[in-house]
Amino acid sequence: xxxxxxxxxxxxxxxxxxxxxxxRNPASWLAAFATAGATFGIWAALxxxxxxxxxxxxxxxxxxxxxxxxxxxxxxxxxPSIKQIKSDLAxxxxxxHNIRTYTVQNDLGEIPALAARYxxxxxxxxxxxxxxxxxxxxxxxxxxxANANRDVKAxxxxxxxxxxRNLTVSQLAADIDYVKSRVHVPVSTAEPWHTWxxxxxxxxxxxxxxxxxxxxxxxxxxxxxxxYALHRLHQVQRAFPxxxxxxxxxxxxxxxxxxxxxxxxxxxxxxxxxxxxxIAQKKHLTYFVMEAFDQPxxxxxxxxxxxxxxxxxxxxxPKWSLTGPVLENRAWLPWAAGASLLGLLIxxxxxxxxxxxxxxxxxxxxxxxxxxxxxxxxxxxxxxxTYLSWSAAAVWSTLALGQALLLFLxxxxxxxxxxxxxxxxxxxxxxxxxxxxxxxxxxxxxxLPICNEPADMVKQTLNALAALDYEDYEVLVIDNNTKDSAVxxxxxxxxxxxxxxxxxxxxxxxxxxxxxALNFALRETAPDAEIIGVLDSDYIVDPDWLRCMVPAFAxxxxxxxxxxxxxxxxxxxxxxxxxxxxxAGFFQIGMVNRNERNAIIQHGTMTLVRKxxxxxxxxDHTRGWAEWxxxxxxxxxxxxxxxxxxAVYSKxxxxxGVMPDDFNAxxxxxxxxxxxxxxxTRKHWKALLSPFDRTLTLGQRWHFVxxxxxxxxxxxxxxxxxxxxxxxxxxxxDPVRFEFPIILFMLPSVGLFVFKIVQILxxxxxxxxxxxxxxxxxxxxxxxxxxxxxKAVWKGLFTNKLPxxxxxxxxxxxxxxxxxxxxREELVLLAxxxxxxxxxxxxxxxxxxxxKLWCVVLFTQSLxxxxxxxxxxxxxxxxKVVKSLPAPAPAxxxxxxxxxxxxxxxxx
Numbered sequence: 001x002x003x004x005x006x007x008x009x010x011x012x013x014x015x016x017x018x019x020x021x022x023x024r025n026p027a028s029w030l031a032a033f034a035t036a037g038a039t040f041g042i043w044a045a046l047x048x049x050x051x052x053x054x055x056x057x058x059x060x061x062x063x064x065x066x067x068x069x070x071x072x073x074x075x076x077x078x079x080p081s082i083k084q085i086k087s088d089l090a091x092x093x094x095x096x097h098n099i100r101t102y103t104v105q106n107d108l109g110e111i112p113a114l115a116a117r118y119x120x121x122x123x124x125x126x127x128x129x130x131x132x133x134x135x136x137x138x139x140x141x142x143x144x145x146a147n148a149n150r151d152v153k154a155x156x157x158x159x160x161x162x163x164x165r166n167l168t169v170s171q172l173a174a175d176i177d178y179v180k181s182r183v184h185v186p187v188s189t190a191e192p193w194h195t196w197x198x199x200x201x202x203x204x205x206x207x208x209x210x211x212x213x214x215x216x217x218x219x220x221x222x223x224x225x226x227x228y229a230l231h232r233l234h235q236v237q238r239a240f241p242x243x244x245x246x247x248x249x250x251x252x253x254x255x256x257x258x259x260x261x262x263x264x265x266x267x268x269x270x271x272x273x274x275x276x277x278x279i280a281q282k283k284h285l286t287y288f289v290m291e292a293f294d295q296p297x298x299x300x301x302x303x304x305x306x307x308x309x310x311x312x313x314x315x316x317x318p319k320w321s322l323t324g325p326v327l328e329n330r331a332w333l334p335w336a337a338g339a340s341l342l343g344l345l346i347x348x349x350x351x352x353x354x355x356x357x358x359x360x361x362x363x364x365x366x367x368x369x370x371x372x373x374x375x376x377x378x379x380x381x382x383x384x385x386t387y388l389s390w391s392a393a394a395v396w397s398t399l400a401l402g403q404a405l406l407l408f409l410x411x412x413x414x415x416x417x418x419x420x421x422x423x424x425x426x427x428x429x430x431x432x433x434x435x436x437x438x439x440x441x442x443x444x445x446x447x448l449p450i451c452n453e454p455a456d457m458v459k460q461t462l463n464a465l466a467a468l469d470y471e472d473y474e475v476l477v478i479d480n481n482t483k484d485s486a487v488x489x490x491x492x493x494x495x496x497x498x499x500x501x502x503x504x505x506x507x508x509x510x511x512x513x514x515x516x517a518l519n520f521a522l523r524e525t526a527p528d529a530e531i532i533g534v535l536d537s538d539y540i541v542d543p544d545w546l547r548c549m550v551p552a553f554a555x556x557x558x559x560x561x562x563x564x565x566x567x568x569x570x571x572x573x574x575x576x577x578x579x580x581x582x583x584a585g586f587f588q589i590g591m592v593n594r595n596e597r598n599a600i601i602q603h604g605t606m607t608l609v610r611k612x613x614x615x616x617x618x619x620d621h622t623r624g625w626a627e628w629x630x631x632x633x634x635x636x637x638x639x640x641x642x643x644x645x646x647a648v649y650s651k652x653x654x655x656x657g658v659m660p661d662d663f664n665a666x667x668x669x670x671x672x673x674x675x676x677x678x679x680x681t682r683k684h685w686k687a688l689l690s691p692f693d694r695t696l697t698l699g700q701r702w703h704f705v706x707x708x709x710x711x712x713x714x715x716x717x718x719x720x721x722x723x724x725x726x727x728x729x730x731x732x733x734d735p736v737r738f739e740f741p742i743i744l745f746m747l748p749s750v751g752l753f754v755f756k757i758v759q760i761l762x763x764x765x766x767x768x769x770x771x772x773x774x775x776x777x778x779x780x781x782x783x784x785x786x787x788x789x790x791k792a793v794w795k796g797l798f799t800n801k802l803p804x805x806x807x808x809x810x811x812x813x814x815x816x817x818x819x820x821x822x823x824r825e826e827l828v829l830l831a832x833x834x835x836x837x838x839x840x841x842x843x844x845x846x847x848x849x850x851x852k853l854w855c856v857v858l859f860t861q862s863l864x865x866x867x868x869x870x871x872x873x874x875x876x877x878x879x880k881v882v883k884s885l886p887a888p889a890p891a892x893x894x895x896x897x898x899x900x901x902x903x904x905x906x907x908x
Contacts, residue, residue: 028351031362036344039370043336049325050267056277056322062098062123063311064249064291065089065111070314073297079106086114091316092292093118100248100288102159103127104141112149121153123288128158128175130166139175143182155179156210156248158189162199173205180207190248193232196239203240210248211236214290216305219260219847222252222268226275233285244286250276251290254319255386256305257739258848264305267328270320273311277322296387303739307387314387331381339377343370346411353699354419361422368414372407375751379403379744399745402716406748409713410755412706416593417759421766427596432548432563432650434469441550442530444473444608449517452482453537455490457658461537462491464655466498470546473533474526475502478517480510512627519624522615532614534633536605538657540568545654549608552648559613559645560637563606564591566653574777575875579659579666581770581778585760588651589767594707595649597699601707602637602647606655609636613645628800629683631676638684638704642695663784663868663875664822670785671792674711678796681708711789713752715797718790720749721829721861728836728858732843740850746857753860784871786864787826819873826868833862 067080067088080088085107092099101111102125112122126142128135139157146152157176161167167175172189180187186207193211196203203209213229220228229250237245252272256264273289280287294314296307312318320326329335347366351357357365383396435441446465450458458477465475477495479488488506495504505524510516518534525532531550535541549561564587567580594600614636615623625632626639637647660666686693688701696704730738740746757779764775820827837858844851 025352025355027359027362028348028355028357031359031366032344032347032351035347035363035366035370036340038367039343039374040336040340043332043340043374047327047329047332047336049327050271051325053267053271053274053326054278055324056274056281058277058281060096060277060289061280061286062096062100062121062288063092064288065092065099065101066291066293066295067108067111068293068295068297070296074103074105075297075300079108082107082110082114085111088293088316089115089118089120091312093120095311097121098123098153098288099292100156101125102156104138104145109141109145112145112152116149116151120151122149122151123154123156124152125156125159126179128161128167128172129164135175139178143179146183146185152185154186154188154208155183156188156190159248160191160195160212161189162191162195162202169199169202173202176205188246193236196236200239203243206243208244208246209236209240210246212249212290213247214249214251216252216256216259216262216264219262221261222263222272225252225262225272226279229276230279247285247287249290250287251309253305253308254294254310255308256303257850259305260847264308265328266319267326270326274322294387296389299387301736303736329381329385331384335377335381339373340370342377343373346373350411350415354423356423356425357419358422358424361418364422365414365418368418369411372410372414375744375748376400376404376407382742382744399741402720403745403748405709405716406713406752409706409709410748410752412702412709413755413759416706417762420589420593420763428598428649429595430552430561430648430650432652432654433551434544434547435551441470441472441547442553443526443528444470444531444533444546444550445521445525445529445611446473446475446533446535447518447521447525448475448477448535448537449514449521450477450479450482450488450491450537451514451517452484452487453491455487455494458491458537459494461535461539461541462494462498462502464540466502467543468541468546469543470550473501473546474529476521476524477502477504478507478521479505480507480517480520481513482506513630515625515627515629515632518632519627522624525611530611532609532611534604534607534609535655536657539605539655540657541606541655545606546608548652548654549648549650553608553610555646557644557646558610558648559640559643560602560607560609561648561650562591562600562602562608563650563655564588564653565603565605566656567659568656569658573875573877575663575871575877576659577774578777578781578871578874581764581768581774582781583659584768584770585764585778585782587653589763590707591649592651592767594703595647597703598641598646598697599700599703600637600647600649602633602640604633605657607633609640610645613640613643616643629676629679630672631680634673634676635680635683638680638687641700642684642687644695662822663819663872666781666875667785667788671788674714674789674792675796677708677711678793679800682797711793714786714790715793716790717786717861717864718794721833724858724861725832725836728840728854731854732836732839735843740848740854743850743853746850746853750853750856750860753863780867781871783864784867787829787868816873816876818876820869822876823869823872826865826872830862830865830869833858833865837862 067085069080069084072078072080089111097119098121099115100123101108104124104126112124115122124142124146126138128138142155146155157179158167158172161172162169176187176189188206188208188210189202190210190212193213196209196211211233213232215225215228233245233247252269253264254266254269289311291309293312293316294308294310296314298306343366347369351362351365379400383400388396448461462475462477477491479491482488492504492506495502503524505520507517507520510520512519522532531553533546549563552558552561565583567583570576591600626635629635660669681688687696688705727738731740760779761775764770764778768775837855840851840858841855846852
């Protein structure tokens with residue numbers, strides 16, 4: 001019986017049953033449809049018409065009339081055409097007989113002549129500011145227009161000129177007298193109520209007082225806003241008993257940020273104005289609604305709400321009727337239907353891959369998908385109803401794209417969470433049972449690359465390899481780029497003592513880093529070797545490693561096997577414990593889930609590869625190990641999958657190495673991994689993303705894309721942090737031009753962070769045998785790497801050379817100083833973020849939900865940096881400080897301490 005046939009006898013231990021199609025699984029359809037129906041019902045409940053607003057059936061007293069359309073504004077000196085003005089006059093004439101204008105510039109001076117056709121009375125306005133020559137021209141023209149048109153019933157000289165401090169009271173009074181002496185209609189000027197009370201001398205210059213009553217800007221809640229406005233009106237009336245008082249502006253915006261207790265919405269606008277119209281009709285008040293049409297051009301200097309005071313939208317569509325129910329979001333139905341349908345399709349598509357999932361998991365996943373889809377739909381719906389300039393549209397679209405990516409991450413994480421917690425069937429598993437002695441097993445060539453490695457550590461590894469319970473194998477030790485011969489000579493001597501199975505090579509200055517050394521080893525491999533094994537220089541392997549894992553190659557489709565990395569260096573420190581459990585999550589959760597779809601990450605050490613597959617000339621003409629990639633192991637795994645090979649993953653650990661000694665080494669290691677992943681993504685992007693490239697299965701694409709997307713999320717988080725700091729500076733220094741982002745932009749980032757923490761703790765509780773304290777420690781350790789990963793992703797996406805990362809030499813400094821210096825970059829960003837948080841909060845008095853939520857966003861963004869600084873300090877603490885901790889997990893076995901700070905990519 002040949003050794004191949006003997007191995008095939010063990011092959012049934014590699015189990016890969018075909019999954020039952022989930023498309024016929026009624027529970028999946030039930031969960032998807034139930035959650036879609038519930039989601040649509042919630043949309044409908046939240047968008048029910050408001051019916052308790054009193055109707056108004058009379059005529060509106062008057063409108064503030066600014067006929068600017070999209071793309072037009074006095075700032076850009078682009079004014080409405082005569083045709084547009086006529087159309088707008090005809091529209092407002094259906095609701096009122098009175099309008100108020102603000103300027104006679106350009107064709108706006110033709111409004112009185114055009115308004116006569118529609119029987120509209122005009123209160124003609126002259127715009128004044130701090131430019132004397134322009135003011136003189138404006139006043140001359142307003143006099144001319146007023147005297148030429150009978151429908152001009154009054155003239156308004158300036159609008160909020162004193163409030164803006166463009167003119168003094170005496171200067172404005174002189175301009176008023178100039179007009180009064182030249183026209184035959186009453187003359188006034190318009191100011192807010194408090195300006196009249198603070199400058200009573202101004203009233204002497206006008207024929208009547210024009211007061212602005214806009215309680216929204218004062219933070220008055222809508223429920224009491226009408227009574228508040230009337231109270232202020234009565235104050236002005238009592239202060240000037242001999243003057244007629246006209247309300248020059250009164251209204252409420254349909255959109256904008258919260259100011260104190262004032263909330264802007266379509267429903268509140270309708271409620272405020274309908275209530276006011278009914279009271280004004282009873283009290284015979286003279287007023288002008290602020291305003292007829294939305295004017296988005298005002299948002300650049302007054303904030304977002306300034307563009308939404310019209311009773312008609314910019315497109316001249318009525319926002320609500322004077323009678324009947326009022327809808328906040330009139331376009332909600334197609335968005336609700338679309339979001340619910342999209343969520344249903346996503347839920348069915350993914351649940352069909354796991355028909356074995358318990359019904360509770362199906363419902364939770366489908367519900368989460370519906371929630372995430374609804375959040376994105378609401379954001380896009382809001383964008384569709386928001387006036388955006390080209391630059392603002394570009395910013396919002398970029399943010400929306402980022403939110404879509406965040407929501408995709410949430411969907412992927414939700415599926416990972418629910419299939420882990422509620423899945424009942426493992427489709428692919430391998431039970432590592434040692435092959436019986438006497439069975440002929442293929443020859444294995446084990447490759448051990450080293451570079452500046454401590455000789456004592458390498459000797460421990462070699463001794464463990466010498467003790468392997470396996471007949472036919474060789475060990476090739478390849479030293480490269482070690483300048484001091486005193487470092488490698490003891491290793492060479494030890495190989496000689498271990499016998500003919502052990503061969504040592506020193507290459508001196510050699511290209512290709514670790515991959516170059518491994519390719520050299522391939523060329524020196526025994527011709528009859530069928531399996532190539534790779535392990536790091538610090539790994540002490542179990543004697544039965546090869547006898548357990550080599551039988552998997554009986555199946556010719558198996559390209560490589562992989563077992564988890566494990567660690568043995570317990571020095572009693574919190575830092576090592578945090579790292580240990582952070583690593584454990586990847587191997588005990590992530591790799592197990594990925595194995596279900598034949599999509600594990602090949603991570604180098606403790607891997608066995610079919611030599612034939614490794615030397616195969618692939619479609620991109622790559623053979624052996626990729627020397628262009630710093631993570632040549634993961635790249636090889638991707639290549640083998642593309643060539644149609646399968647991987648076998650054992651949950652049992654067959655070897656234990658040592659962890660990084662300090663936070664900087666921990667950070668450098670993750671930097672290399674993230675940087676290498678981005679290089680791999682660039683190289684194999686077609687296989688990952690192109691629908692025309694079928695070299696990877698759908699499940700493999702899913703795991704590689706969703707597995708690396710969180711790292712891209714860290715890169716986005718880094719970009720959003722800098723944007724957030726810049727925007728916070730604007731909110732502090734120029735709060736009028738810089739408003740808080742809408743809540744729909746802020747909630748997903750906070751929600752993603754909270755969900756990730758909940759996900760990590762839940763997955764650890766289900767799969768990793770550690771305490772709650774260790775779960776939290778693992779989460780903090782992973783969080784501490786976010787900034788490093790974000791930088792590595794940006795570098796990996798746009799560069800081809802791994803940058804040199806300098807480590808500060810602080811061995812003699814106190815632990816606190818060492819920790820702070822090691823994480824100095826993160827410390828600076830933490831300080832800036834907290835400074836921005838306090839600046840925004842104090843500057844805006846923590847007064848509105850937007851300001852509070854923005855501060856929550858900043859605090860959330862600061863947590864990875866706080867974790868980095870904290871972990872760096874913990875890593876710098878001497879081990880004896882924490883000796884009182886409970887004993888760590890059994891996998892953390894003591895090992896003789898040795899310096900390993902010189903370890904490089906060859907031994908990580």
